[in-house]
Amino acid sequence: MPTPPFAQLLRQLPAGVATLEGAELRFGFVNEAMRELVGAHSEGKPLAEHRGSLPESLPGVLSQVLASGKPYTAKACACGPLPGSKDCRYFDLAAEPYHDDRGRVTGLLLLALDVTAQEEARQQAHELALTTRHLDARLRVLTETAPLISFSLDAGGRVTYVSPQWYRFTGQPPTADLTAIWPLLIHPDDRLRVLYQAEAARHAGTGWNHEYRLRRFDGQYRWMLSRALPEVHLPDPPVFWHGALTEIHDQREVAEALRRGEAELRFLADSIPELIWTANAHGLIDYYNQYTTAYSGLTKDELGPTGWVSLLYPEEQPAAARAWVESVTHGTTFEGEYRMRRHDGVYRWHVVRARLLADASGPRWFGACTDIDEHYRLHQVLQTQYDELARAHHDLDTFVYAASHDLKQPTLNLRGLFHELSQAATFHDPDQAVMLRLVDDELSTLEHTLRDLAATVRSQRAQQEPVEVLDLELLLEEVLLGLRPQILHGNAEVEINVTEAPGLLYSRANLRSVAHNLVSNALKFAHPDRPARITLRSYLTPDDHQPVLEVRDNGLGMELDNPDNPTFQLFARQHTHIEGTGVGLYLVQRIVRSQGGHLTVSSTPGEGTTFTIYWTRPE
Amino acid sequence: MKHIVYISRAVRPLSDDDLNALLSQSRHNNARDGVTGILFYSHGNIAQLFEADDAVADNLYERIARDGRHSHVQKLVDKPITSRSFGDWSMAFHPLEPQGFTTLQGFLLPHQVPPVPESLAIADALLVDLVRLAVFGPDPSQPYQHPVPAPLT
Numbered sequence: 207m208p209t210p211p212f213a214q215l216l217r218q219l220p221a222g223v224a225t226l227e228g229a230e231l232r233f234g235f236v237n238e239a240m241r242e243l244v245g246a247h248s249e250g251k252p253l254a255e256h257r258g259s260l261p262e263s264l265p266g267v268l269s270q271v272l273a274s275g276k277p278y279t280a281k282a283c284a285c286g287p288l289p290g291s292k293d294c295r296y297f298d299l300a301a302e303p304y305h306d307d308r309g310r311v312t313g314l315l316l317l318a319l320d321v322t323a324q325e326e327a328r329q330q331a332h333e334l335a336l337t338t339r340h341l342d343a344r345l346r347v348l349t350e351t352a353p354l355i356s357f358s359l360d361a362g363g364r365v366t367y368v369s370p371q372w373y374r375f376t377g378q379p380p381t382a383d384l385t386a387i388w389p390l391l392i393h394p395d396d397r398l399r400v401l402y403q404a405e406a407a408r409h410a411g412t413g414w415n416h417e418y419r420l421r422r423f424d425g426q427y428r429w430m431l432s433r434a435l436p437e438v439h440l441p442d443p444p445v446f447w448h449g450a451l452t453e454i455h456d457q458r459e460v461a462e463a464l465r466r467g468e469a470e471l472r473f474l475a476d477s478i479p480e481l482i483w484t485a486n487a488h489g490l491i492d493y494y495n496q497y498t499t500a501y502s503g504l505t506k507d508e509l510g511p512t513g514w515v516s517l518l519y520p521e522e523q524p525a526a527a528r529a530w531v532e533s534v535t536h537g538t539t540f541e542g543e544y545r546m547r548r549h550d551g552v553y554r555w556h557v558v559r560a561r562l563l564a565d566a567s568g569p570r571w572f573g574a575c576t577d578i579d580e581h582y583r584l585h586q587v588l589q590t591q592y593d594e595l596a597r598a599h600h601d602l603d604t605f606v607y608a609a610s611h612d613l614k615q616p617t618l619n620l621r622g623l624f625h626e627l628s629q630a631a632t633f634h635d636p637d638q639a640v641m642l643r644l645v646d647d648e649l650s651t652l653e654h655t656l657r658d659l660a661a662t663v664r665s666q667r668a669q670q671e672p673v674e675v676l677d678l679e680l681l682l683e684e685v686l687l688g689l690r691p692q693i694l695h696g697n698a699e700v701e702i703n704v705t706e707a708p709g710l711l712y713s714r715a716n717l718r719s720v721a722h723n724l725v726s727n728a729l730k731f732a733h734p735d736r737p738a739r740i741t742l743r744s745y746l747t748p749d750d751h752q753p754v755l756e757v758r759d760n761g762l763g764m765e766l767d768n769p770d771n772p773t774f775q776l777f778a779r780q781h782t783h784i785e786g787t788g789v790g791l792y793l794v795q796r797i798v799r800s801q802g803g804h805l806t807v808s809s810t811p812g813e814g815t816t817f818t819i820y821w822t823r824p825e
Numbered sequence: 826m827k828h829i830v831y832i833s834r835a836v837r838p839l840s841d842d843d844l845n846a847l848l849s850q851s852r853h854n855n856a857r858d859g860v861t862g863i864l865f866y867s868h869g870n871i872a873q874l875f876e877a878d879d880a881v882a883d884n885l886y887e888r889i890a891r892d893g894r895h896s897h898v899q900k901l902v903d904k905p906i907t908s909r910s911f912g913d914w915s916m917a918f919h920p921l922e923p924q925g926f927t928t929l930q931g932f933l934l935p936h937q938v939p940p941v942p943e944s945l946a947i948a949d950a951l952l953v954d955l956v957r958l959a960v961f962g963p964d965p966s967q968p969y970q971h972p973v974p975a976p977l978t
Contacts, residue, residue: 488959490901490952511901512952523947531954535963 222297222318225304226253231268231314243285243297243318259285259295260318268301268314275303275311282325285318296325355451359434361444363408372451377423393419393427400432411436411444417454428455481546481556481575483514487568489534503549519545519553526558537562537569543582546575555582594688597722600715601793603663608796610659617656621649675711678704678744678755685721692729698738700725706745707753712821716797721755723790724817728759733812736760747820755819763811794819827905828862828876828949829886832956833898835869841920845929848916852931855914860885862911863953865960866918867935871895872956876909902952910942917961935965 213235216223222240224233231253236244244258254265261283271278278301286294300317349356349369358367365384373380376391392400396418407414413435419427434449475482475495481502482495490511499505502517515527522544533540540560545553560573628642635641682702686693693700710717725740732738741758794817798805802823809815839847844866855861855875860882862875875885890898917933920926927934938957941950957965 489955490959510948510952512948512955514948515951516946516948527947527951527954530951531958534955535958 221320222316224248224316224318225313226268226272226301226316227313229269229272230254231265231272234313239320240316240318259287260299261285264299268316271301272303272311272314277302282321282328295320295322297321353452357434357449357451359404359408359447359449361408361446363405366446375422375453376420391421393421395419404432404434407434408447411438413447413449417458420451428453429458430454480577483573485511485560485571485573487562487570489530489571491571491573501546501548517546519547533560533562534571540571540573543578544575554579590684590687593684593718596715597688597718600719601723604719604793604796607660607663608792610656610663613656614653614660617649617653621653624649673711673713675709676714676717678708678710681714681717682721682742685718685725688722689725689729692726696729696732696738698729698732698740700740700742702742704742704744706743708744710744710753710821712801716801720794720797720819721757723794724757724819727790728757728761728815731761731815732759733761733814753821755821756816757819758814758816760814763813763815764807764809765811766807766809826876826907826909827879827882827903828874828910829882829900830872830874830902830949830952830956831886831889831898831900832870832872832959833895835866835871835895836893838869839866839894841922841925844916844918844920845926848929848932851916852914858885861909861914863914863933863938864916865935865938865957866916867960867962870960872960874911874953874956875914876906876911879905901956902949908944910944935961938965 216235217237219237220239222243223235223237224240224244225235226232227234233244233248233251233253233256236248241248243260244256248256248258253260253268257265264283267278267280280299282296283299284294285297298317298319298321300319302315302317303311304313304315306312350371353371355372355375356367356369357365357372360366363385365388368384372378372384373382378387378391389397389401400416400418403414403416413433415431415433417429417431420430422428431452431454432449433452434447436444437446437448438444476497478495479497480495481498483491483498484493485491491509491514492511494506494509494514498509502509504513504517512527515523515530518526526542526544529542530540532538539562540558543555543557546556547553555578556575557578558573558575560571562569562571564570624645628646632638633641679702682704686700686702692698721742725742728740729738739760741756743756743758745754745756746752747754795805798819798821801821803819803821805820806818807815808818851864858877858881860875860877862873864871864873873889875882877885886900886903913931915931915933917935917938919935923934926932935957941953943950945953
């Protein structure tokens with residue numbers, strides 16, 4: 207068997223091999239791998255002068271090794287940088303003394319094994335471990351200081367970790383068996399639900415999110431929010447669930463109180479026998495109470511955000527809609543009296559009020575509709591009766607005034623005649639002087655009485671009757687309301703048309719009196735063959751724009767030119783077969799004249815009469 | 826035949842180009858499908874009334890509700906009508922550069938929107954007035970910025 211060529215083998219060995227000879231440690235044999243470390247042409251040169259990439263301290267150390275004669279090993283020595291590479295490399299260096307025949311140490315055998323890859327891996331592992339330790343410490347600080355309890359469960363539901371807050375919260379000793387004790391700390395009413403939900407989530411491999419009451423160290427049950435997620439490493443099923451338990455007792459109490467408050471308010475609103483509703487800031491209604499649906503017979507969906515307006519009396523809808531838009535635009539209070547349709551089709555008067563109020567959730571409208579139908583009707587009746595009384599009173603006043611005024615002249619005449627008589631005539635009476643004085647006194651008293659009467663009525667009227675702009679339509683309607691029995695009795699048709707001149711500056715009672723007398727005359731003197739048709743028309747004269755009221759009927763008519771039957775005189779009566787005093791037209795004439803106006807009449811007997819009242823004096 | 830009214834919020838403000846595209850696309854589609862009505866837009870606030878045959882209107886609303894360009898779609902009214910109140914379909918909004926728009930068919934400046942047609946029921950006319958107020962504010966001739974809600978105290 208041939209001897210293997212050891213020198214050849216050594217030269218090609220992947221580890222560095224060199225001999226260092228003598229006290230100066232001169233390179234003897236240097237193989238290929240070692241040449242890479244120390245450079246070429248090192249043979250015969252001392253190590254100290256031809257160190258190459260070997261560590262700086264190596265020559266000194268090796269001198270000591272030579273002196274001591276004991277082997278030396280250095281692990282993972284940084285050598286470098288090597289030629290052609292900027293990086294440091296790591297070598298295990300071993301120095302073995304060798305001896306001559308007599309056992310004296312004559313040199314060192316130096317071995318260099320490249321361990322760079324291992325060293326780098328080791329260093330990485332070290333750094334990783336450091337980072338992990340940092341992260342771990344940080345995580346622990348976080349989990350143990352955050353105001354929540356963190357926990358981990360395994361797939362079997364066993365608690366594998368819980369942060370120290372759990373012990374602080376529950377007051378349990380550190381030795382407690384978590385898996386066993388935890389369910390017992392859950393409120394009995396919540397326990398089954400919680401255990402079931404957690405188990406279901408573990409089976410399904412999902413997380414959970416539920417609330418339950420947990421017993422605190424002081425025995426109080428506090429609401430907690432439990433949230434957990436599985437730790438997933440696909441494709442395996444999850445084996446751990448990590449989660450946190452947060453105390454939400456206070457929030458829940460507040461929310462509960464709000465819910466309770468809201469429910470109580472709803473209950474209140476639903477129990478009140480009034481129409482209650484709320485609207486958002488844009489004026490769109492989002493809540494009607496139960497009474498509203500019961501009253502209207504419509505569902506909340508049928509009513510919708512603006513459906514309330516369709517409950518109103520049709521003629522009142524446009525104005526109410528405009529008023530609501532106006533209120534929403536400016537945020538001003540909405541208020542009005544409207545007739546609202548009940549489920550049975552009956553309209554009842556309501557006062558509707560809505561105010562914009564702001565709370566934490568922003569501005570909202572709160573509205574209520576209160577039934578005032580009874581009040582309204584009572585008010586209407588009282589108003590009608592009051593108007594009737596006022597009118598009667600006024601008529602009486604006018605009559606007294608007119609009578610006193612018109613009796614003044616005959617009284618003066620009487621006094622004059624009496625004066626003449628007392629001068630010219632002689633009486634065969636011993637008491638002549640007394641009698642004459644008595645008659646004269648009585649005449650004076652009559653004169654004074656008439657004057658005082660007129661003065662009294664005049665002054666009263668001046669106080670009682672302010673002149674104002676009257677809504678003619680409203681006022682004429684009121685007059686017709688007062689004549690309702692006669693209108694119904696005669697099956698009469700009365701039309702009011704005031705669109706050309708809807709307003710008039712006049713005394714209310716005077717106008718009422720004029721209209722009442724003319725309309726009641728027209729009704730009274732209706733033609734027996736046909737129902738009365740009366741037209742009340744207010745307009746302005748085309749030439750000088752004087753306000754005029756025209757009252758046209760289709761009744762009996764009058765003979766205007768009959769000198770035996772003057773129209774506008776006191777107690778003058780054209781149709782003696784019809785009950786009356788003959789005062790009406792006279793009063794009308796007096797009132798109109800007293801305000802500077804005048805009155806004309808045209809009539810055809812058997813066909814009808816038209817009265818035209820010019821309210822003011824032409825300029 | 827029915828009409829539907831809704832309000833919504835645009836996900837992001839619509840530019841003049843967006844509005845122009847919406848106007849011409851919708852005019853085209855609505856004329857084809859027999860949809861009439863009006864759309865109000867200002868500062869991301871949207872309100873629309875449209876009238877069409879039942880199936881067309883329901884389809885259109887479903888498409889609108891799914892449209893990702895707006896959210897908070899809230900249907901206010903959905904009810905049968907006997908006849909149309911609008912002659913065509915138009916849009917009212919404040920463009921940043923109005924001069925390019927004034928000649929466009931179906932475009933209206935908010936303060937030029939005609940009064941609500943009389944053929945609408947009062948309740949529906951009131952609703953249109955209120956949503957117009959909600960979108961354009963008290964003065965439609967001025968671009969309207971909703972007041973920022975006050976912070977909770």
